[in-house]
Amino acid sequence: xxxxxxxxxxxxxxxxxxKALASxxxxxxxDLEDSVTPAAKPQARQAVTAFLARPxxxxxxxxxxxxxxxxxxxxxLAAAQGAxxxxxxxxxSGENVARLDAMLAGVSARILPIATETPAAIFGxxxxxxxxxxxxxxxxxxxxxxxAIGAISSRESDGSYTPPYEMVRALTLFGAHAAGVAPIETxxxxxxxxxxxxxxxxxxxxxxxxxxxxxxxxQVDVINRAFTPSEAAIDQxxxxxxxxxxxxxxxxxxxxxxxxxxxxxxxxxxxxARAGAA
Numbered sequence: 001x002x003x004x005x006x007x008x009x010x011x012x013x014x015x016x017x018x019k020a021l022a023s024x025x026x027x028x029x030x031d032l033e034d035s036v037t038p039a040a041k042p043q044a045r046q047a048v049t050a051f052l053a054r055p056x057x058x059x060x061x062x063x064x065x066x067x068x069x070x071x072x073x074x075x076x077l078a079a080a081q082g083a084x085x086x087x088x089x090x091x092x093s094g095e096n097v098a099r100l101d102a103m104l105a106g107v108s109a110r111i112l113p114i115a116t117e118t119p120a121a122i123f124g125x126x127x128x129x130x131x132x133x134x135x136x137x138x139x140x141x142x143x144x145x146x147x148a149i150g151a152i153s154s155r156e157s158d159g160s161y162t163p164p165y166e167m168v169r170a171l172t173l174f175g176a177h178a179a180g181v182a183p184i185e186t187x188x189x190x191x192x193x194x195x196x197x198x199x200x201x202x203x204x205x206x207x208x209x210x211x212x213x214x215x216x217x218x219q220v221d222v223i224n225r226a227f228t229p230s231e232a233a234i235d236q237x238x239x240x241x242x243x244x245x246x247x248x249x250x251x252x253x254x255x256x257x258x259x260x261x262x263x264x265x266x267x268x269x270x271x272x273a274r275a276g277a278a
Contacts, residue, residue, distance in 0.1 A: 003182050004224050004227040005025045005026050005220050006028075007025035008029045010036060011031050011036055011048050012043055025220045028061055032064060045078075064087035065077065065089070067090035068099060074103075084110060085111065086100065090117045090144070091113035091124075092120050092124050094124065094130070097131045100132075104134065111132060115140060116145055118144070122168060125171045129179040136182060138183060138184065139172065139183075139184035140169060140172040141187075142165050145165070173208055177208065185209040189215065191218055194218065204226075205227060212227065228274075238272065239255065240255060240265060241269060
């Protein structure tokens with residue numbers, strides 16, 4: 001299942017669901033949580049059920065439910081029958097994923113936790129390895145956490161993250177890799193600033209993220225291009241793999257006048273795996 005681009009769609013806006021299908025996103029996240037008021041949630045669940053009742057080949061269909069302690073999860077999951085995955089907000093640790101896994105008995109849905117939205121959650125970012133075979137990735141957010149601790153903002157005046165949230169981002173990245181699942185970058189709020197989004201995606205790719213969430217269809221193409229390996233990168237990766245295949249006993253080799261060793265081989269294989277998925 002590709003997870004380069006995951007586009008949020010308010011679940012109480014079925015008109016936007018159909019439009020989102022044309023965005024090119026790898027997955028849609030039908031949101032039953034923050035973008036839907038309590039009064040509108042019953043109607044939103046009906047819209048989710050109706051949308052999932054129709055086939056949409058080639059697009060992953062995920063549903064962001066309400067938090068486990070909200071008292072709304074049973075109704076949300078009943079509406080999400082047939083979804084490819086469940087996005088779990090306010091996840092505290094791998095134990096929360098295991099609890100949700102048990103609730104999904106009998107269905108094949110995957111799980112993507114948003115793993116940084118409470119102060120306690122930060123201390124659980126190393127707990128996701130082995131928590132559930134449904135775990136598909138880890139992602140983070142920079143909005144709920146500052147609100148939870150009374151911070152004025154998670155960003156500097158130039159839009160970059162302040163040190164506490166740079167730390168949270170890094171811990172999510174390492175927590176995902178430690179668990180062997182996809183690290184998914186959080187959203188870029190200014191959907192009109194596509195040049196800024198391109199730089200943001202480039203930074204995420206550089207640091208080791210493999211996909212990103214989107215809040216507007218206009219962002220999807222930029223995200224997909226950023227997280228799809230270029231032909232030049234694929235060719236270089238193939239050459240690294242071939243060089244080690246031809247010299248299986250070598251710990252290090254020269255390629256194009258540069259030394260390459262086991263970490264380069266691992267990176268090359270990971271890139272080729274992403275290219276194959278895309």
